[in-house]
Amino acid sequence: MHIHELEKRWIQISIALLAAFAVLIGVAAFAFGVQVPTLERRVDPTRLDEDPVWSNPGVREIVPGEQYEVYLISKAWQFVPRTIEVPAGAKVTFYITSADIQHGFKIVDTSVSMQVLPGYVGKVSYVFREPGEYMMICTEYCGLGHAAMYGVIKVLPPQK
Amino acid sequence: MSEVFQLPRSEKKLVVWHLVIAVAALSVGGLFGLFQALNYGGVDLYGFLGKLGLKSYYQGLTLHGVLNAIIWTTYFIMGFLTFNVVYGLKRPLKSAKLNWAGFWVMTLGLILAALMILSNQASVLYTFYPPLKAPWIFYLGLTLLVVGSWIEGWGLAWTFFAWKKENPGVRSPFIAFAAVLTFILWQLATLGVAAEVLALLLPWSMGLTQGVDVELARTLFWWFGHPLVYFWLLPAYISWYAYLPRQAGGKLFSDTLARLAFWLFLLLSVPVGFHHQYLDPGVPPGWRYIHALLTLSVVVPSMMTLFTVVASLEYAGRKRGGKGLFGWIWALPWKDPSVAAQLLAGLIFMFGGIGGVLNASYNINMILHNSAWVVGHFHLTVGTAVTLSFMGISYWLVPYLTGKPLPEKVARAQVWFYAIGMTIFSQALHSLGLAGAPRRTPLGNAPYIPPEWQGLLLRVAIGGVLLATGLYLYIYIMARLAWGKAKKPVTVEPPVAEALHDPQQTPAWLDSWRPWVIGAIALVVLAYTPVLLDLITNMVPVDAPMMKLW
Numbered sequence: 136m137h138i139h140e141l142e143k144r145w146i147q148i149s150i151a152l153l154a155a156f157a158v159l160i161g162v163a164a165f166a167f168g169v170q171v172p173t174l175e176r177r178v179d180p181t182r183l184d185e186d187p188v189w190s191n192p193g194v195r196e197i198v199p200g201e202q203y204e205v206y207l208i209s210k211a212w213q214f215v216p217r218t219i220e221v222p223a224g225a226k227v228t229f230y231i232t233s234a235d236i237q238h239g240f241k242i243v244d245t246s247v248s249m250q251v252l253p254g255y256v257g258k259v260s261y262v263f264r265e266p267g268e269y270m271m272i273c274t275e276y277c278g279l280g281h282a283a284m285y286g287v288i289k290v291l292p293p294q295k
Numbered sequence: 296m297s298e299v300f301q302l303p304r305s306e307k308k309l310v311v312w313h314l315v316i317a318v319a320a321l322s323v324g325g326l327f328g329l330f331q332a333l334n335y336g337g338v339d340l341y342g343f344l345g346k347l348g349l350k351s352y353y354q355g356l357t358l359h360g361v362l363n364a365i366i367w368t369t370y371f372i373m374g375f376l377t378f379n380v381v382y383g384l385k386r387p388l389k390s391a392k393l394n395w396a397g398f399w400v401m402t403l404g405l406i407l408a409a410l411m412i413l414s415n416q417a418s419v420l421y422t423f424y425p426p427l428k429a430p431w432i433f434y435l436g437l438t439l440l441v442v443g444s445w446i447e448g449w450g451l452a453w454t455f456f457a458w459k460k461e462n463p464g465v466r467s468p469f470i471a472f473a474a475v476l477t478f479i480l481w482q483l484a485t486l487g488v489a490a491e492v493l494a495l496l497l498p499w500s501m502g503l504t505q506g507v508d509v510e511l512a513r514t515l516f517w518w519f520g521h522p523l524v525y526f527w528l529l530p531a532y533i534s535w536y537a538y539l540p541r542q543a544g545g546k547l548f549s550d551t552l553a554r555l556a557f558w559l560f561l562l563l564s565v566p567v568g569f570h571h572q573y574l575d576p577g578v579p580p581g582w583r584y585i586h587a588l589l590t591l592s593v594v595v596p597s598m599m600t601l602f603t604v605v606a607s608l609e610y611a612g613r614k615r616g617g618k619g620l621f622g623w624i625w626a627l628p629w630k631d632p633s634v635a636a637q638l639l640a641g642l643i644f645m646f647g648g649i650g651g652v653l654n655a656s657y658n659i660n661m662i663l664h665n666s667a668w669v670v671g672h673f674h675l676t677v678g679t680a681v682t683l684s685f686m687g688i689s690y691w692l693v694p695y696l697t698g699k700p701l702p703e704k705v706a707r708a709q710v711w712f713y714a715i716g717m718t719i720f721s722q723a724l725h726s727l728g729l730a731g732a733p734r735r736t737p738l739g740n741a742p743y744i745p746p747e748w749q750g751l752l753l754r755v756a757i758g759g760v761l762l763a764t765g766l767y768l769y770i771y772i773m774a775r776l777a778w779g780k781a782k783k784p785v786t787v788e789p790p791v792a793e794a795l796h797d798p799q800q801t802p803a804w805l806d807s808w809r810p811w812v813i814g815a816i817a818l819v820v821l822a823y824t825p826v827l828l829d830l831i832t833n834m835v836p837v838d839a840p841m842m843k844l845w
């Protein structure tokens with residue numbers, strides 16, 4: 136098979152590039168802890184009201200100032216609850232599901248993002264370093280009110 | 296010049312009708328794109344459009360996505376593949392009737408789906424994610440569209456293998472080989488969406504089942520959704536490999552590596568769908584990572600393509616007297632609109648490719664997923680690399696078919712309007728995405744827009760207007776080539792490039808189908824079976840909400 140000398144080298148470079156990409160992704164995931172959202176459990180979206188966890192969504196303080204859980208429901212066309220308060224510097228774990236159709240969840244200016252599916256509870260953790268107001272917006276088309284579906288996360292100064 | 300091979304009458308008509316529907320779809324779909332870009336820039340025409348019967352931004356967005364990304368592409372591609380098989384083999388279709396039947400099935404499907412979208416019953420966007428629920432006629436329309444394309448593709452493959460039998464030991468002509476390979480890729484890809492529609496959505500929309508597991512549906516959709524991108528791209532690659540070098544005055548640098556690259560695309564473009572689902576809770580992260588690696592492997596055939604295409608062009612440029620490291624670039628025939636369109640498409644695609652590597656990079660995707668960045672990205676890929684190349688192809692293909700000369704000046708302006716408009720438009724969308732703006736959203740009406748986004752939104756609108764100007768110049772040129780009067784008919788020879796080395800030297804294993812096709816199927820089975828089994832055994836069927844959402 137005839138392959139030009141330069142092209143051979145070019146293919147070797149592309150394979151090396153591919154290996155570099157693969158390693159870098161692994162390093163980001165495991166050394167820097169940049170983790171994608173995972174599945175917490177499956178749930179019946181029509182019976183969230185009867186579920187002890189989901190009938191009362193919102194913020195749970197696990198270790199004051201250090202560890203928080205947020206239970207968030209997406210539904211057409213709002214986040215429940217619409218406003219969340221957590222302190223800076225604490226590990227916040229979001230549990231998110233949908234009560235009706237698919238939605239998206241994204242916190243602007245952070246790496247937090249998730250596809251929100253009815254029937255599935257997604258889980259993702261984040262530490263807000265800077266106090267301030269962060270927008271959470273719906274990033275998946277969910278009908279006429281989609282563009283107006285957003286909420287606010289108020290990150291308070293760290294509790295000492 | 297020897298006599299130019301003409302397509303048999305029925306085949307010619309078939310190609311023409313594919314192009315007519317493709318261009319008609321683009322002319323309507325493009326209009327809604329313009330409205331969306333204007334909305335971003337603060338010019339909201341939806342009040343006015345409402346008086347004309349449009350119900351919402353999202354109905355328009357559904358039309359834009361379906362007509363541009365599905366109908367324009369699929370019809371153009373099936374027409375172009377048919378041309379490549381018949382012209383490449385210099386042989387009529389085995390059964391032109393079969394291919395015509397496929398065309399009519401496709402078109403019936405298009406009509407059914409279009410009726411549902413136009414009556415605002417199926418404003419579910421072109422991804423139709425459940426549990427958004429359209430009437431069953433919409434899903435039936437989609438099914439017929441896909442099945443019709445299968446029938447046409449089977450007709451092409453039948454013709455190709457008949458030719459192989461008639462010509463034992465002869466390497467198949469590259470354009471016919473690549474056309475059939477593109478169809479095989481489409482066949483393998485569409486099995487996923489066929490399973491989604493036939494097993495889940497159609498029975499559910501007919502009331503036979505109570506609900507659909509949304510993660511299962513998404514997984515089957517993206518089995519199809521990513522290779523769809525390669526179904527769009529490969530015909531453009533056929534042109535870049537096999538026509539563009541000749542148009543530029545050169546030859547195909549390597550027939551061998553061209554074929555190898557196509558086989559690698561077939562192997563690597565299907566088992567990668569989870570890279571659209573990195574942020575889906577229902578897909579195990581380990582599998583998402585495996586698909587990330589498989590996705591990134593596409594780097595290899597993509598880089599091979601870059602090498603071969605650039606080498607072929609450099610060869611042409613130097614033959615035309617280009618000197619120095621980059622001098623050959625300026626020596627290329629930029630005045631030929633067909634060449635300029637494809638050179639710009641390829642140049643812009645380099646940025647699309649780099650962006651694609653970022654999208655595919657697993658955790659980096661968390662910043663980009665469902666953001667305006669993605670819209671910027673696929674307007675560089677399907678919107679430019681593919682669409683602008685198709686425009687360039689039609690600048691010789693349509694004159695070949697109709698015998699009318701191309702209005703070159705208009706075509707030259709068309710190409711630059713489109714490319715410059717797209718660059719501005721897409722760059723602004725990429726930046727908006729990085730700033731956090733979501734896709735699929737009328738940002739001109741969203742209540743949460745921070746002031747820093749305003750300048751970018753305006754640039755989307757400005758780019759969009761230039762882009763639309765380019766698009767409608769193209770529609771005008773196509774209309775002139777169809778209905779305009781020519782003083783005297785022109786004869787255009789399709790510019791098929793010779794290879795630098797005799798294709799007969801290409802090893803036989805690059806012209807044999809079974810091992811590659813079996814390999815491709817095996818990879819899909821390995822990459823999907825465990826996750827599909829997990830999703831099927833743990834299904835949570837969900838029904839659509841009672842309230843109509845659009």
